Amino acid sequence: MHWKHQIAALCFLAFSAYLMWDSWNNMEYYTPLGPGAGFFPFWLGALLGGLGIVWLVQVSRRSGNTEEGPSLPPRGGIVRILSIIVSVAAVSALMDLLGFQLTMFLFMIFMLMILGRQTIWTTLIIALVCSVGVYHVFGRYLDVQLPAASLAFLARLGL
């Protein structure tokens, strides 16, 4: 079962290869005044690659029984993890469009009601505090300007 570690080691090797390739091809390695922008990342890539190879050799030489590698979470766990990832990605993508208040309100409804299994009233109160409440407190008293909706009809509603 050490194949998972081998794949992880190969990911590091690919990352180190990219570091070396990009710094060698797209940046100055050395200039008349001294090291260029590509000097440091190139050697970081080389070092990471070297360590990645050592790790790959180590995990490949182990017998299959000694290390099982990370286990996959149960089906329900995978669904919850993916739900969180997708919902945060949606917040990131929609915040400038729908505004902080509406995006965060919808996100909190999802987090508390669907994932957290909370009652409707608990969910609504917390979602309103974390969206509308936070927007006004941070904007008015802490001078942190959170985004308003860029869609005209939502902006007219003060969202």
Place this chain on the structure above:
Amino acid sequence: MDVIQNLLMGFSIALTAQNLLLAFIGSLLGTLIGVLPGIGPAAGCAMLIPLTFQMGPTGAIILLTSLFYGTQYGGTITSVLMNVPGEAASAITCLDGYAMAKQGRAGVALSIAAIGSFIGGTFATIALVFAAGPLTRWALEFGPVEFFALIMLGISLVSGLAGKSLIKALMMGIFGLALAMIGIDPIRGSPRFTFDRVDLMDGIGFVPVIMGLFGLAEILENAERPFAQMVLARMSTLIPTRQDIRDSVGPILRGSFIGTALGLVPGITNSASSFLAYVAEKKASKHPELFGTGMIAGVAGPETANNAHANGALIPLFTLGIPSSPTIAVIMGAFMMHGLIPGPLLFKEHADVAWGVIASFYVGNVILLILNLPLIGIWVKILKIPYGILCGIIMAFMILGAYSVSNSAFDVAVMLLFGVVGYLLRKFDFPLAPIVLTLILGPLMERSLRQSLEISQGSFGIFFSSPIAVVLLALAVLFLIAPAFKFFRKGKVVMSGDGEAA
């Protein structure tokens, strides 16, 4: 004797009712700002500056400096209770602080952090009074060569964060350095690894990265089980046992030295101090393998160092007029707005302001201790909230924190990316702390390396021309090869792939 007389004069100014009230308000606001992720001490001080225009210079600076060290303690509260660092400097406290909270010892962790913060802050203030002159003269001798050697020494300490696997720790250290390369090249000004995105020109945000690696990754790991089954951190007592106090004395003393000393060096952040203090504790401990499982030393050392650093960082400002961090730069701006120039002349021309503010540091540290010990009981009530609710609130805070660093939804995506990366790295038992250490020190290391090589026209011999650099580099090499010696001596699988995630 002059020092004592001046200090007494300072106390007579700091202990006036108005200045006491300002120190109290600053400490309270600072603690609140520290609890709120995304509003850092620099932003907090900057927001308060307009309010100080109507005040006298002494009161204004007392308010801002007490807010500054109040944030250092506030960041600890969320680290211990929620595993979400309120401030970057408190990230390392998550490791053992949150583990203690899970064991029902959140109150003890916060009490020791409050006591350590008080002692560290007081120690650094005493240093400011008595040792500022000679220490800053020594720090001034640091050119790029010595600075590079110092940073190398700091980075070599990743071996102390390695758990059982030095290779994994080194890989994570280099990964952090590579992340630090993103953005505009500090010497030539050309973009690197930016994929033509304007958001990446200033580099990758430190706060979104640590929130992802520590906060979101933990939530993703918890999501493997249904939220209803989640065992929340519990609290049984606030009062540390005798053993807790005995175990904290050494870390608090070491943290005071580390924080004060690193606070003197411009450019080194208090995150570096708390990380190095953690590493020092792990090195000094008879049971380094237990770090990350709720060791009190893992809370006492970093928390002391981070407050000592906050006070120590004011030494170069007061004696030389050099701001050693963004927050100190904001405080320096406040000095200048009130017609004062920090530096040696400040003590001659405005002795009342200089000594009044220094005395207020002692007073502020006492206020912070008195304020925080009774409030711990209120903070830990957060633990009674069901995880289904707490998780949503933590997520909202993290999104808010990541966004408000530079008002960009892109930073929320960065936090998400590093949450997923952190989750996967945890699954493979990679220690995460080295990433944060090298992410902080990486830009400083590269800049000093390249400046040194430009001075020597490419010759690495320059690093052997300075005795300070040679000693520091020798220590760095020693730290790195020590685990290899351990490997040969004990025959343990120190260099193998098995390790604990920090």
